[in-house]
Each structure stands twice: as C-alpha cells, then as structure tokens.
Amino acid sequence: MPCEQQESPAALARYVLGVDVGSTVVKCHVYDRAAAVRGSSCRKVELLYPRPGWVELDPEVLWSQFVAVVKEAVQAAGLHMRQIAGLGISTQRATFITWHKRTGKPFHNFISWQDLRSTELVNSWNKSLLLKVIHVIFTVLHFLTGNDRYLAPSSLTFSTHQTSMKLSWVFKNIHEAEEAARKNNCCFGTVDTWLLYRLTKGSVYATDYSNASATGVFEPFTKCWNPTLCNLLSIPMSIYPPVKDTSFNFGSTDSEIFGVPIPIMAMVADQQSAMFGECCFHPGDVKLTMGTGGFWNVNTGEQLFASQRGLYPLIGWKIGEEVVYLTEGCMSYIGTAIKWAQDINLFTNVDETAKMAQSIVDSQGVCFVPDFQVSVNDPYLCASFMGLKPSTTRNHLVRAILESVAFRNKQLYDIIVKKIHIPLQTIRADGGVSNNSFVMQMTSDLINKEIEKPANADMSSLGAAFLAGLASGFWTDKEQLKKLRRIEAVFEPQKDSEEYKPAMDTWLQAMKRSLHW
Secondary structure (H helix, E strand, C coil), rough: CCCCCCCCHHHCCEEEEEEEEEECCCEEEEEECCCCEEEEEEECEEECCCCCCCCCCHHHHHHHHHHHHHHHHHHHCCCCCEEEEEEEEEECCCCCCEEEEECCCCCEEEEECCCCCCCCHHHHCCCCCCHHHHHHHHHCCCCCCCCHHHHHCCCCCCCCCCCHHHHHHHHHHHHHHHHHCCCCCCCEEEEEHHHHHHCCCCCCCEEEEHHCCCCCCCCCCCEEHHHHHHHHCCHHHHHHHCCCCEEEECCCCCHHHHCCCCCEEEEEEEEHHHHHCCCCCCCECCCCCCCCCCCEEEEEEECCCCCEEEEEEEEEEEEECCCEEEEEEECCCCHHHHHHHCCCCCCCHHHHHHHHCCCCCCCCCCEEEECCCCCCCCCCCCEEECCCCCCHHHHHHHHHHHHHHHHHHHHHHHHHHCCCCCCCCCEEECCHHHCCCCHHHHHHHHCCEEEEEEECCCCCHHHHHHHHHHHCCCCCCCCHHHHHHCEEECCCCCCCCCHHHHHHHHHHHHHHCCCCC
C-alpha cells in the first residue's frame, strides 16, 4: 500500500492574517488567496480615563486581546496555525508607551492619541518667543532656498494629538523614564513596536516607516527621527526604534504564543493600511476613512508636500526601493459623535440613522458642531447643538449630526484641491460611517465626485494582509491585488452642491461660535 504523501509546510500555508488594533476594537480576519474572509474575531478596546482629559490603554489587556483575536479567528476559520503564511499588523497611530530596555517593564500605560494631558505644555509652546523665532528663521530659509522642507517649520504649531508633546510630558513627569533614558535604557514604541517586541519575546525592536511618520517626531523628508525637534523638547534620541520597510520579514512569533512560529510580514499604520487595502496605489488616488475619526488621504507618489494648514505629509509605505508619500487631512470623533447619539437614545440602531435623516427635508436650521476643527488649532472647541426649537425632533438632531460629517468632508476636500496640485482620481471610502448612505450621498453631492464603497469596510485589516501577503509571496504583485477588489456601491452626485450652501453657511457660523469655549 503506497505511503500517503504529506504536504510541505509551504504548501499548507494557504492563508494570511490581517489584525487591526484600532481605537475602538481589535479585530483579526483570516484571508484566503481570493482575499475572502474565512474567519474573524473582534474584541472591544478598553480605554482608561484615570484623570479628566487623560486617555490610556493597559498594555497587558491589549496584549491579551491581540493574542485572543488571532487564536479565535483561526479557530473560527477551522484552520490550524501552521496553515498561516504570514501575519500583517495594522495599528492605531501615535498611541505610545515607554519601557525599560533590560527588564521590558513599561513605565506607564499606553498614552492614547486622544489624550489631552499635554494641553498646558502645548499652549505654553505655542505662545513662546522661541517658537516665534523659529517661524522667522524658517520663513527666511524657505524664501532664500525655495526648499519646501523649510515650509512646515515656518508655521509650526504644536497640538495635543502629537506624540512629541506627550513624550515631552513623560520625561518631565515620570522620573523612572527620564532616569532610564539618561542611561540609554529607555525604549519608545507605538502600538506596533510594542506588539512586535512582545510577539518575539523581546528579540525584535522595530517600527515601520508609516507608523514612524505618523508620530510627528519622524522627518519624512530625511526619513529619520528628527534631532532638531527632540533637542527642542529635551527628548533623548536614544529611545527610538530602528525603522524598517512596511512589507518586510520582521521575524516570527515565539512558538509558545500560538503553538507554532508565525512569520510577521508587515507592520503598518491604520490609515496607510486602509489606503493600501483600497488599492490606492497611484498618484491622485484618494481614500476617505470615516470611523472613530475621519481621514482624507491622497497618494502623492514620489512627491512629498510640506505641511500646510489642515494637511500634513506622511509616508504611506516603503517596500524595497519604493517609497509612496501621502497627504492627509483629518477630522476627529466622527464615529464617537454618532456613538454618543446612540448612547443618549437618539436612535436604537445605527442602521436607522440614514432613514431618519432622509425622512425630513432638512434639519430645520439645527446644527451640530463636533469637537474637531479644520483651519484652527483650538483644543477648546466646544461640541454643541445650535438652532434648537420646540419643533425639533430626534430626526432633526440625527440629520444635523450626519450633515456635520458631510460638511467637514467638503471642507477637507476643498483644501486638498487647493493645496495639492495633483489631479484627483478615484475616491474610495471605508470605515463604519461609510455604511451610512445619507452621509455618502451628501458628500458625493457636495464635492461633485463619484465615491466608491467596497464590499468590505474593514480596509485596515485587508491592507495589512495584502502587505504581509506580498512579503511572503502569497500574492505576487499589486496588479493581482487590484483584481481582488470588490465594490459594493458607487455614489454619484445627484444634487447641485449649491443647494446645500445655506445649510453649510449656517453650520460654519455655528462652528465659529463654538471656538475658544
């Protein structure tokens, strides 16, 4: 009787994992070669609020959630870990931790990108004489050289979302971290770096270009950690990890964690990952993510645009010699505002909101101002409803919230068109709010452009899987990835944008009244 021929490990590896550690959930999808999801798992991210304005994550809880979703997704797919060809990790950006190099013990919890503890420091710096001198020096340098590298520092302002300010706060307020840094024993890491360190039991310490560029401490022009900024803020340069390609063999998970070693083949920041998942590979391709926050990303190819008000440059991904740059505009707390409305019982199910908004002609003059801003740097912008009347109903309130998302999309789109001199091509939307047909249609009307919505809105997970699949040879090239895209709907302009002008003008007036609260 002939012996059964056993498949080699390479032949068994027919699936890739895409894990997205987002701001609200940690999720893992198992993808086959057709990029179809074969198994999934999801856990809610547990945020901590130890003091007013502080937002943290417990690193041990996040670690256990990460391990759990990977195991659960593979089990849900009916697979064994040895069938996994590679793991791609997408993570929320600018959330960071510091730990002791020798012991691996953290000095504090993860400090979230949403954290406001550096507000006083930010205000102090933005009012300082030194910053005004820096503006003058770099304005003159930009005028004399014409080099766009000097444009961003000429209008530099700090914000609470930037990692640099919160990192400066750490070294001013956590003595153990400051002491370890003086002895070159302090490690800094965003979520990806910490997970890689834990997955490899401390043997690999690194980040990728997309995550590094999103910290605001990494200089995209030179592709190095910024020594000038670090000296300015008294942050030691010794704390930063080496920066590697986005699609790259970072090593394998320790076999004790999942039973077998799994190759870690990609690490990528969540917005850049979603861009890759949407196959926005060409200059002018646009990705609109509407999740917890909202993000417009434009592929600018090999061209790096300097930071301008409302927009900033990022490294999208680096694969071998290819470096792709993006320009990003963002709006905070889109999904958060909608979740808040659900929590106070304006609606029961988020799927109802589009019908509620469509059931009335307009918001009856009601405006909602979420706590985000476009051309202002105002941490005191006040979230508010304005224009309330005795006749205002839940439908008007819900419509006002959804309209505010579309109006903000219009603002950012107009800034992009004005500042980025690259013809815009396809616009592709993702994120939970992209499932809202009212927001999608109104945005399409306002910008007078088609917007594609993919069949699967979890683009960050898919992008991480695509990048891991390319590094492991699971997929051959980007052309193959493009063929795997599935479009669920295309929203085409149906109304003239001028029809929305009175409502948008009222909303802009409401936003101005909410500043400097």
